[in-house]
Amino acid sequence: MTGDRSASAPPSDEVDFVSGRTRVYGIVGDPIEQVRSPEMITAEFVRRGIDALMIPVHVRPADFDACLAQLKRVQNLDGLVFTIPYKRTAVALADDIGDHARTIGAINALARRPRGRWVGDIFDGMGCVEAFRRRGYAIRGQRLMLIGAGGAGAAIGIAMAHEHPRSMRLFDIDPQRAADLAVSIRTVDASIDVNVGEPVTTGIDILLNASPVGMLTDPRTPVDISAIEPQVIVFDAIVKPEPTKLLSLAQTRGCRTVFGREMMRGQISKIVDFFSAGATDAV
Amino acid sequence: MTGDRSASAPPSDEVDFVSGRTRVYGIVGDPIEQVRSPEMITAEFVRRGIDALMIPVHVRPADFDACLAQLKRVQNLDGLVFTIPYKRTAVALADDIGDHARTIGAINALARRPRGRWVGDIFDGMGCVEAFRRRGYAIRGQRLMLIGAGGAGAAIGIAMAHEHPRSMRLFDIDPQRAADLAVSIRTVDASIDVNVGEPVTTGIDILLNASPVGMLTDPRTPVDISAIEPQVIVFDAIVKPEPTKLLSLAQTRGCRTVFGREMMRGQISKIVDFFSAGATDAV
Numbered sequence: 366m367t368g369d370r371s372a373s374a375p376p377s378d379e380v381d382f383v384s385g386r387t388r389v390y391g392i393v394g395d396p397i398e399q400v401r402s403p404e405m406i407t408a409e410f411v412r413r414g415i416d417a418l419m420i421p422v423h424v425r426p427a428d429f430d431a432c433l434a435q436l437k438r439v440q441n442l443d444g445l446v447f448t449i450p451y452k453r454t455a456v457a458l459a460d461d462i463g464d465h466a467r468t469i470g471a472i473n474a475l476a477r478r479p480r481g482r483w484v485g486d487i488f489d490g491m492g493c494v495e496a497f498r499r500r501g502y503a504i505r506g507q508r509l510m511l512i513g514a515g516g517a518g519a520a521i522g523i524a525m526a527h528e529h530p531r532s533m534r535l536f537d538i539d540p541q542r543a544a545d546l547a548v549s550i551r552t553v554d555a556s557i558d559v560n561v562g563e564p565v566t567t568g569i570d571i572l573l574n575a576s577p578v579g580m581l582t583d584p585r586t587p588v589d590i591s592a593i594e595p596q597v598i599v600f601d602a603i604v605k606p607e608p609t610k611l612l613s614l615a616q617t618r619g620c621r622t623v624f625g626r627e628m629m630r631g632q633i634s635k636i637v638d639f640f641s642a643g644a645t646d647a648v
Numbered sequence: 649m650t651g652d653r654s655a656s657a658p659p660s661d662e663v664d665f666v667s668g669r670t671r672v673y674g675i676v677g678d679p680i681e682q683v684r685s686p687e688m689i690t691a692e693f694v695r696r697g698i699d700a701l702m703i704p705v706h707v708r709p710a711d712f713d714a715c716l717a718q719l720k721r722v723q724n725l726d727g728l729v730f731t732i733p734y735k736r737t738a739v740a741l742a743d744d745i746g747d748h749a750r751t752i753g754a755i756n757a758l759a760r761r762p763r764g765r766w767v768g769d770i771f772d773g774m775g776c777v778e779a780f781r782r783r784g785y786a787i788r789g790q791r792l793m794l795i796g797a798g799g800a801g802a803a804i805g806i807a808m809a810h811e812h813p814r815s816m817r818l819f820d821i822d823p824q825r826a827a828d829l830a831v832s833i834r835t836v837d838a839s840i841d842v843n844v845g846e847p848v849t850t851g852i853d854i855l856l857n858a859s860p861v862g863m864l865t866d867p868r869t870p871v872d873i874s875a876i877e878p879q880v881i882v883f884d885a886i887v888k889p890e891p892t893k894l895l896s897l898a899q900t901r902g903c904r905t906v907f908g909r910e911m912m913r914g915q916i917s918k919i920v921d922f923f924s925a926g927a928t929d930a931v
Contacts, residue, residue, distance in 0.1 A: 378913060380691045382665050385675075385683035385704045392668075397724060400668040408663045420703060421668045423723035435718035440706035441680060630661060 382407075388417040389441055390640065393433070393455075394448035397423035402446050405629065409637045417640075419446070426450065433458055437483060444476040444640045452487070452516070459485030468523050468549050471516075474636050478643040486639060489517055490524025492632025493573070493600065496623050499631065502571075502598050504528035510569045512536050512587045513576030514546040517602050521575050526550045532558035534565065537576070564588035566597065572615075574601045579609040586611045595619030602628060665694075666701060672724055673923065674705035676716070676738075677731035685729050688912070692920045700923075702729070709733065716741055720766060727759040727923045735770070735799070742768030751806050751832050754799075757919050761926040769922060772800055773807025775915025776856070776883065779906050782914065785854075785881050787811035793852045795819050795870045796859030797829040800885050804858050809833045815841035817848065820859070847871035849880065855898075857884045862892040869894045878902030885911060 392402040398421075406419040422445075424432050429451065436442060437458070447455040452471040456462060459475055463486030466472045472485035497504055507530045511522050514537035522535065523546075533550060537543040543561045550559050566572060566588060578587040580603050590599070590611065599615035601608075604625035612622045675685040681704075689702040705728070707715050712734065719725060720741065730738040735754040739745060742758055746769030749755045755768035780787055790813045794805050797820035805818065806829075816833060820826040826844045833842050849855060849871060861870035863886050873882070873894065882898035884891075887908035895905045 378691050378916075379684075379687040380665070380694060381687070382663070383686040383690055383701060383703060385681045385686060387686065387704060389703050389705075398668045401662075403666040403668060403670065404662040404664070407666055408661050411663060418666060418703070420666060420672050420701070421670060421724055422672075424721070425723060428718070428721045432718040432721050435711070435715040438707070438711045438715050440708060441704055633661075 382411075383418060384416070386416060387441075388415075388443050389439070390417060390419040390444045390446070391422035391436070391442065392419060392446040392448060393422045393424050393436075393451055395423060395425055395450060397421045400448055401629070402448075402633075405633050406446070406637060409633050413637065413641075415637075415641065417443070424451075429454060437477075442477070444474065446636065447473050447475070456485065459483050462486060465490060465520070465523055465527070468553060469519055471520075474639055476640050476643065484643075487520055488632045488635045488639070489628075490520035490522070491635045492628045492630075493521045493602070493623075494524045494528055495631030495635055496600075496627035497598075499627070500621075500623060502621070502623070504530055504571070506531050507570040508532045508534075508568060509571045509573060510534045510536070510565060510588075511573045511575060512564050512578075513574060513602075514539075514542045515575070518575035519546050519549070521573060521602065522546050522550055523553060525573070526553040526557060529554055530557060530571075532560075534569070535559065535561050536564045566590050566593040569597060572597055572599045574599075574603070574609075574611055577603070579603055579611050581605055584610065586614065590614055590618065593618050593620060598623065600628075601625055604629060665690075667699070669699060670724075671698075671700040671726050672722070673700060673702040673727045673729070674719070674725065675702060675729040675731060676705045676707050676719075676734055678706060678708055678733060680704045680706035683731055684912070685731075685916075688916050689729070689920060692916050696920065696924075698920075698924065700726070707734075712737060720760075725760070727757065729919065730756050730758070739768065742766050745769060747836075748773060748803070748806055748810070751836060752802055757922055759923050759926065767926075770803055771915045771918045771922070772911075773803035773805070774918045775911045775913075776804045776885070776906075777807045777811055778914030778918055779883070779910035780881075782910070783904075783906060785904070785906070787813055787854070789814050790853040791815045791817075791851060792854045792856060793817045793819070793848060793871075794856045794858060795847050795861075796857065796885075797822075797825045798858070801858035802829050802832070804856060804885065805829050805833055806836060808856070809836040809840060812837055813840060813854075815843075817852070818842065818844050819847045849873050849876040852880060855880055855882045857882075857886070857892075857894055860886070862886055862894050864888055867893065869897065873897055873901065876901050876903060881906065883911075884908055887912060 410417040460482045466487045475485045535543040547559045574587045600623040693700040743765045749770045758768045818826040830842045857870045881904045883906040
């Protein structure tokens with residue numbers, strides 16, 4: 366009934382992963398079937414011995430405002446994760462939001478805090494930073510190339526900026542999107558040398574792909590890495606296929622790599638930290 | 649990710665009992681921590697290979713109407729169970745209710761049906777009937793003594809009446825409550841010989857205890873069974889202690905017995921049948 370799975374088996378007419386005391390979390394999206402947070406965030410709760418689980422919550426856009434207002438009134442529901450298409454809309458549900466969320470204008474997690482307050486933040490980019498931290502790869506003072514300035518790219522760019530790299534070069538197929546992200550990055554840390562331009566693999570320490578190029582059966586790489594130096598660290602946010610062609614080629618060139626799944630794990634860890642940070646006090 | 653637990657183990661960063669495709673059910677009550685439906689109904693889903701789970705949903709009375717209206721709008725939520733204090737209030741959430749629920753004026757389960765319809769029924773008493781059926785003990789034509797005409801007693805009395813016993817003698821410490829139940833029973837089957845009176849163990853085939861006498865550390869029995877004949881079948885709705893003193897003494901006298909836990913199992917099976925009866929078609 367608790368997170369201790371080593372205890373004796375329960376009677377066959379009971380499962381051991383949910384009870385009346387289990388705290389409930391939900392991931393809200395439309396559609397919902399493709400999400401991975403229920404099995405991954407619940408696994409993180411289990412690993413930490415927290416009696417909680419995350420369920421999928423499929424809410425249609427027309428129902429979002431009224432439905433979410435009431436979900437927040439469910440006394441044993443302590444937090445929500447938001448996915449497509451709700452990351453921006455969900456900002457309105459928070460009484461307070463974190464720095465990354467404020468810069469990006471979106472949240473992907475909302476947590477109940479004492480006295481009925483709800484706080485929100487966005488963890489996509491923090492997950493990438495966490496993945497680098499776990500590998501022991503420094504970001505401070507490094508020269509970054511970021512490909513892709515959409516939702517994931519902006520989140521990664523902002524989170525990386527908070528780690529104070531020396532420079533950041535941004536590329537997006539939509540130049541305006543890259544330019545907008547450059548502005549946001551300068552508001553985080555004006556000392557970073559930010560510029561917008563074509564993707565390169567020279568004169569950088571870290572290559573970050575947050576574009577969809579290379580996803581699934583796409584045989585391309587987001588940049589030609591035939592001349593990449595082996596001291597460059599290569600990250601790809603894509604989780605399918607694993608490894609992507611970009612990561613596979615980078616490894617052939619002798620580069621160290623960080624996988625999309627490591628960012629996912631880092632994000633999940635950060636979200637569960639966030640959910641666990643404040644004692645709940647339902648009202 | 650599905651009900652098939654015999655498949656190979658998932659990666660350690662995922663659990664196998666919830667995913668984006670899992671259908672969600674909830675038990676709604678205030679308080680909620682003491683409920684047993686999450687672990688027991690989820691176990692029944694698992695046993696049947698249904699990818700679904702039941703979570704606890706703690707809703708305060710002041711929030712009930714608005715909150716439940718919105719929970720019904722969650723597209724992957726297919727059913728709800730209601731416990732104290734909501735069994736009567738929940739009737740208003742159903743577009744249609746079953747015969748037992750109509751007689752009793754309460755529901756304890758609500759299921760989504762095609763085209764956004766919600767149907768409700770009450771299964772407490774049906775669980776008792778199911779327990780007898782599983783044991784192979786006939787009710788039709790038998791002479792029953794029912795002790796306790798409160799919530800559980802009324803549900804058991806009505807469900808038993810639907811099985812057409814020959815006679816039913818009712819006792820409650822509140823004589824009016826027993827008299828009211830007698831009236832309801834006659835509406836179910838006017839041919840049953842119903843009467844209200846003190847508890848007896850003679851001239852009966854089945855003794856049913858639905859009173860709280862004998863619960864937990866209460867050392868009493870709800871009726872003196874020192875003279876009970878061994879052909880009488882004795883049922884006790886109480887699940888703690890197990891067996892109750894009533895059941896233990898009955899066994900000593902050579903009587904066959906039906907345990908409260910068997911009624912719980914019967915009810916759970918009936919509720920999952922009910923949830924599974926109509927293809928869902930969320931709107």
